[in-house]
Amino acid sequence: MTIARxxxxxQIAAGDVVKVRLLIQHPMDTGYLQDLTGKLVPRNVxxxxxxxxxxxxxxxxxxxxxxxxNPFFEFHLRAIQTAEFRAEWTDDLGVQGVxxxxxxxx
Amino acid sequence: MSGQGQNRRQxxxxxxxxxxxxxxxPAQAQQMNSGRLLSFDAMVQPWxxxxxxxxxxxxxxxxxxxxxxxxxxxxxxxxxxxxVQDHVTHxxxxxxRNPVTQMAVFELxxxxxxxxxxxxxxxxGTQEVVALARLSNGEFRYARMEIIVTESACVDAS
Numbered sequence: 001m002t003i004a005r006x007x008x009x010x011q012i013a014a015g016d017v018v019k020v021r022l023l024i025q026h027p028m029d030t031g032y033l034q035d036l037t038g039k040l041v042p043r044n045v046x047x048x049x050x051x052x053x054x055x056x057x058x059x060x061x062x063x064x065x066x067x068x069x070n071p072f073f074e075f076h077l078r079a080i081q082t083a084e085f086r087a088e089w090t091d092d093l094g095v096q097g098v099x100x101x102x103x104x105x106x
Numbered sequence: 107m108s109g110q111g112q113n114r115r116q117x118x119x120x121x122x123x124x125x126x127x128x129x130x131x132p133a134q135a136q137q138m139n140s141g142r143l144l145s146f147d148a149m150v151q152p153w154x155x156x157x158x159x160x161x162x163x164x165x166x167x168x169x170x171x172x173x174x175x176x177x178x179x180x181x182x183x184x185x186x187x188x189x190v191q192d193h194v195t196h197x198x199x200x201x202x203r204n205p206v207t208q209m210a211v212f213e214l215x216x217x218x219x220x221x222x223x224x225x226x227x228x229x230x231g232t233q234e235v236v237a238l239a240r241l242s243n244g245e246f247r248y249a250r251m252e253i254i255v256t257e258s259a260c261v262d263a264s
Binding site for chain 2: 017019030032038053055056058059060061062063065066067068069071072074075076077078093
């Protein structure tokens with residue numbers, strides 16, 4: 001089960017450029033490290049992360065093993081009206097995660 | 107006369123042998139750091155493909171000295187109006203030494219308002235990191251920075 005969290009300013013006016021901080025709980029195993037018994041941990045990283053705001057795609061990230069565990073992404077987007085923010089991601093094991101949160105614009 | 111030549115030859119050979127360990131050592135050190143150091147062109151050209159490339163408009167913020175290579179905060183800021191006509195479409199984060207050169211690629215657009223992204227990357231040893239931004243007119247902008255890593259992300263076998 002993956003857990004994620006997204007954060008933006010409490011008060012947003014229409015037309016503002018908002019800083020969005022997204023944190024996803026994920027091991028991001030590189031495939032180069034061993035576990036305690038000496039076996040290689042197979043690669044399991046988030047392949048694709050898509051963020052939409054009110055159905056409009058606002059960010060797409062293709063991470064690799066070069067992104068640290070529990071990936072953190074900070075980006076900006078222009079808020080026009082109250083809309084639903086949705087982040088979706090898929091990892092190497094095919095596990096999909098979804099996070100939805102309503103962005104309220106005053 | 108021949109005896110003197112022999113001496114000189116032996117002296118030269120011993121001098122060469124003395125230098126040998128110093129020549130071999132850097133190669134070994136590189137292997138420890140999980141591989142090769144790519145040249146700037148080898149890092150960038152797979153994406154640029156000969157398009158116009160300039161070292162301007164991009165700011166790369168990262169620590170000069172990162173104690174832990176497993177978690178290095180990186181910020182990329184591209185100076186762009188982010189309008190429909192003129193915006194940043196992609197931001198690539200490239201690593202010189204990691205087994206996977208492209209650490210991440212971000213797809214942006216005019217709806218972002220600002221081309222300003224941050225993330226946390228893994229670095230396999232001291233190396234140069236390049237932030238490569240593709241503009242909507244097909245040109246590329248970049249910034250490069252040397253980051254010293256005291257503890258590599260890849261050799262840790264925990």
